[in-house]
Amino acid sequence: MSTLGRLVVRGAIRAPGDKSISHRALILAAMCEGETRICGLLPSADVHATAAALRALGVSIPALDADFVVRGRGLAVLHSPESALDCANSGTTTRLLAGLLAGLDGRNARFEGDASLSRRPMRRVAEPLMAMGARIDFEGASGHDGLPMRVHGAALRPIRFVNTHASAQVKGALLLAGLASGVEVVVAEPRRSRDHSERMLMARGVALQCDAQGVTLPAGQRLVAADVTVPSDPSSATFFAALAAMADAGALRLEQVCLNPTRTGAFDVFRRMGVRIEVEDAREVGGEPIGTLIVSPAALQGTHIGGVEIPRCIDELPMIACVAARAAGETVITGAQELRVKESDRIRAVVENLRGLGVAVEELPDGMRIQGGTGPMVGHVATQGDHRLAMAFGILGALPGNTITIDDPGCVAVSYPGFWRDLANAVGPSSHAARAPSPPAPPPSAPPPSARAPLVISIDGPAASGKSSTAQWVADELDVRHVDSGAFYRALTFVALESGMAPDAWTPERVLTSAHRIGWRLTARSVLPMVDGLPQDEALRGSAVTRHVSRVAAMGPVRAWVNGQVRAAGAAVDVVVDGRDIGTAVFPNAQLKIFLIADTWERARRRLVQRLGRRPTDVEIAEEAEALVARDAQDATQSAPARDAITIDTTTVTQAEQVERIVALARATRERLRAT
Ligand code: S3P
Numbered sequence: 235m236s237t238l239g240r241l242v243v244r245g246a247i248r249a250p251g252d253k254s255i256s257h258r259a260l261i262l263a264a265m266c267e268g269e270t271r272i273c274g275l276l277p278s279a280d281v282h283a284t285a286a287a288l289r290a291l292g293v294s295i296p297a298l299d300a301d302f303v304v305r306g307r308g309l310a311v312l313h314s315p316e317s318a319l320d321c322a323n324s325g326t327t328t329r330l331l332a333g334l335l336a337g338l339d340g341r342n343a344r345f346e347g348d349a350s351l352s353r354r355p356m357r358r359v360a361e362p363l364m365a366m367g368a369r370i371d372f373e374g375a376s377g378h379d380g381l382p383m384r385v386h387g388a389a390l391r392p393i394r395f396v397n398t399h400a401s402a403q404v405k406g407a408l409l410l411a412g413l414a415s416g417v418e419v420v421v422a423e424p425r426r427s428r429d430h431s432e433r434m435l436m437a438r439g440v441a442l443q444c445d446a447q448g449v450t451l452p453a454g455q456r457l458v459a460a461d462v463t464v465p466s467d468p469s470s471a472t473f474f475a476a477l478a479a480m481a482d483a484g485a486l487r488l489e490q491v492c493l494n495p496t497r498t499g500a501f502d503v504f505r506r507m508g509v510r511i512e513v514e515d516a517r518e519v520g521g522e523p524i525g526t527l528i529v530s531p532a533a534l535q536g537t538h539i540g541g542v543e544i545p546r547c548i549d550e551l552p553m554i555a556c557v558a559a560r561a562a563g564e565t566v567i568t569g570a571q572e573l574r575v576k577e578s579d580r581i582r583a584v585v586e587n588l589r590g591l592g593v594a595v596e597e598l599p600d601g602m603r604i605q606g607g608t609g610p611m612v613g614h615v616a617t618q619g620d621h622r623l624a625m626a627f628g629i630l631g632a633l634p635g636n637t638i639t640i641d642d643p644g645c646v647a648v649s650y651p652g653f654w655r656d657l658a659n660a661v662g663p664s665s666h667a668a669r670a671p672s673p674p675a676p677p678p679s680a681p682p683p684s685a686r687a688p689l690v691i692s693i694d695g696p697a698a699s700g701k702s703s704t705a706q707w708v709a710d711e712l713d714v715r716h717v718d719s720g721a722f723y724r725a726l727t728f729v730a731l732e733s734g735m736a737p738d739a740w741t742p743e744r745v746l747t748s749a750h751r752i753g754w755r756l757t758a759r760s761v762l763p764m765v766d767g768l769p770q771d772e773a774l775r776g777s778a779v780t781r782h783v784s785r786v787a788a789m790g791p792v793r794a795w796v797n798g799q800v801r802a803a804g805a806a807v808d809v810v811v812d813g814r815d816i817g818t819a820v821f822p823n824a825q826l827k828i829f830l831i832a833d834t835w836e837r838a839r840r841r842l843v844q845r846l847g848r849r850p851t852d853v854e855i856a857e858e859a860e861a862l863v864a865r866d867a868q869d870a871t872q873s874a875p876a877r878d879a880i881t882i883d884t885t886t887v888t889q890a891e892q893v894e895r896i897v898a899l900a901r902a903t904r905e906r907l908r909a910t
Pocket of ligand 1: 253254326400402548
C-alpha cells in the first residue's frame with residue numbers, strides 16, 4: 235500500500251460497448267438482408283474503421299449512435315472499393331473483412347493500416363483463405379507478410395483448418411468467408427478463442443456446430459438479420475477492476491459487463507490474487523451472459539498465469555502485469571507469446587515500462603516474471619501508441635505516491651475514448667487523480683512529488699475580452715493544457731447536424747441525445763473533443779458548425795454538459811480553462827482565478843481586428859461596441875467575477891503583457907502549493 239495518501243474509489247462505471255461484438259455487429263448487419271437495430275455499439279476508432287470500410291464496400295452505415303439501424307441489402311450489393319480500406323490500428327477490422335472479401339467472387343480490395351497494424355502478421359489469415367481459393371497479394375516490401383495487402387475474392391472451396399494457435403480473428407474470418415461463398419468451414423484450435431462469432435451467427439439462424447475441438451459451419455447457410463445490444467467490454471472494465479483492486483478503500487461497480495467465459499480470465503486471475511469481485515444482476519442479453527461486478531480492494535498476492543487461461547485474458551495481460559507489480563511476491567506469466575504481435579510487442583513494452591518505473595521484472599520468451607513491491611513508481615511510459623498500455627499505466631499512475639507520465643494518452647481512443655474521464659470520476663476530483671501529461675518525467679532517482687489535485691487556472695471575462703487566445707498562450711508558457719470548451723460546443727453541433735435533424739427542431743434534449751459520441755483527448759497543448767473516437771478537428775471548424783454553434787452554446791443543459799466535460803478534464807490533468815462562469819460555477823476551487831476586463835471600445839476594436847484582419851474604422855468600432863453593450867446586458871447574470879478572482883484591466887496592455895502577468899501569478903501559485 236502507498237505511504238502517500240489514500241485512494242478511495244467509489245461509484246459506478248459503465249465501460250463502453252464490447253469491441254469484438256461491435257465489429258461483428260456491424261459486419262453481420264451489413265451481410266444480411268433486412269434491418270438490424272444496434273444498441274450500445276462502441277464508438278471507438280477501431281470500430282469506426284470497420285464502419286468506414288463497410289461504407290466503402292457499398293453498405294449504408296449511419297453515424298455510430300447509441301441506438302441505430304443498419305439496413306442490410308445482402309452480399310450481392312457489395313462492390314470493390316474505389317480506394318484502399320483504411321483499417322487504422324485495427325487487427326479485427328483487417329482480418330474479419332479479409333475473410334468476407336475473400337468470399338466475394340469477382341471483388342477485390344487493398345487493405346492498409348497505421349504503422350503498428352502494418353507490422354502485424356497477416357499470413358495467419360491469408361494462408362487458410364488462399365487454401366480456400368482466394369488470391370491474396372502482400373504489396374509491401376518483399377518478404378513482408380503484413381499490410382498493405384490486396385484480397386481478391388473468389389468462389390471458395392470448403393476447408394478443414396487446424397490452427398496452431400487460438401485466434402478468434404482467424405476463426406471469424408474463415409467463418410465469414412465460408413458464409414459468403416456458401417461452403418463448409420471447419421476450424422479447430424489448440425485452445426478455445428473467444429466465441430462471439432459463433433454466438434452471433436447462431437442468433438442469426440446459422441446452423442453452426444460447436445464442440446471442444448472447434449466449430450463447423452455447414453455449406454449453404456443464410457444469415458437472418460437480428461438486433462444486437464452490445465454489453466460493456468470486459469477488457470475495458472478490467473482497468474477499473476484493477477484500480478479498485480489496488481485502491482485503499484471503497485468499491486467500484488462495473489455495470490453490465492459481458493461475462494462470456496471466453497473473456498473473463500482477468501477477473502479469475504484477480505480473484506486468485508485476493509481481490510473480492512461479486513456479481514450482481516447476472517442475466518443473458520442477446521446470447522451473451524452479462525452482469526454487474528462489484529470490485530473491492532485487497533491485499534494482493536502474486537500468481538502464475540498460463541496455459542488455457544491465456545486466450546481468456548490475452549488483452550488484459552498488460553493490466554494484470556501492472557497489478558502484479560503491486561502484489562506481494564512473484565507473478566509469472568507464460569504461454570503468452572501472442573502478446574508479441576499485438577498492437578505493440580506487449581511483452582517487451584510492458585517489461586521495459588515497468589522496469590523504467592523501478593519494478594523488478596524479467597522478460598521471458600513467452601511472458602514475464604514480475605516481483606511485486608510497494609515503493610513509489612516514478613517515470614515516463616512509452617506506449618508506442620498502444621491503447622492498452624496507455625490505460626494500464628494510467629491506472630498505475632492514479633495510485634497515490636506514483637507519478638507516471640504517459641507519452642500518448644490520446645491513443646486510448648482506439649478502444650475506450652472516455653477512459654480518462656471515467657478514471658477522473660472513479661478517483662474523485664479531490665483525491666489524487668490520474669496524471670497523463672506529456673512533460674518529461676522526473677528522473678527515477680528524484681523524490682516522489684506528493685499527491686496533489688491538478689492545478690486549475692480559470693480565465694473569465696466578458697465577451698471579446700480575449701479570454702481564449704490568452705488562455706492558450708498562458709497554457710503554452712506554463713506547459714500545461716488549455717481546455718478548449720468552445721470546441722466541445724462545436725462537437726455537439728457537429729453530431730446534431732450529422733444526426734440529420736433539422737436545426738429548427740433542435741432542443742437541448744435532442745442535441746444532447748448524441749452527446750455520448752463525444753469523448754475528450756489530451757494533445758500536448760490542449761484538451762480537445764473527439765467524435766466517435768476521432769479528432770474531427772477540421773469538420774468542427776467547418777462553416778455548417780460555425781453557423782449553428784452559438785444557438786447550441788446558448789442552451790442551458792448543453793452548457794451544463796460541456797461544463798461537466800471541462801470539469802472532468804480539470805480533475806485529470808493540470809489545465810488553463812477560459813469561458814463564462816469558469817471560476818464561479820465550473821471550478822469554484824480553481825487555485826488561480828483571473829478575470830479579464832477591457833473597456834467596450836477596446837474590446838470592439840480587438841474583435842474586429844480578429845474578424846476582419848485589418849484596422850477597423852471608427853464607425854465600425856462604434857457599431858460593434860453597441861452590439862457588445864447589448865451582449866453584456868444579456869450576460870450580466872453570468873459575467874460577475876468570482877470573489878477570489880484577480881481582475882486584470884487589459885485596455886492599455888498588450889496581450890503579451892497580460893500573458894506575462896498571468897504566468898507570473900501562476901508560477902507564484904505553484905510555488906505556494908508546493909510549499910503547503
Ligand atoms: C479479437 C481477438 C483476439 C483479441 C483481439 C480481438 C477479436 O485476437 O486479442 O483484441 O475480436 O476477434 P486473436 O484473434 O489474435 O486471438
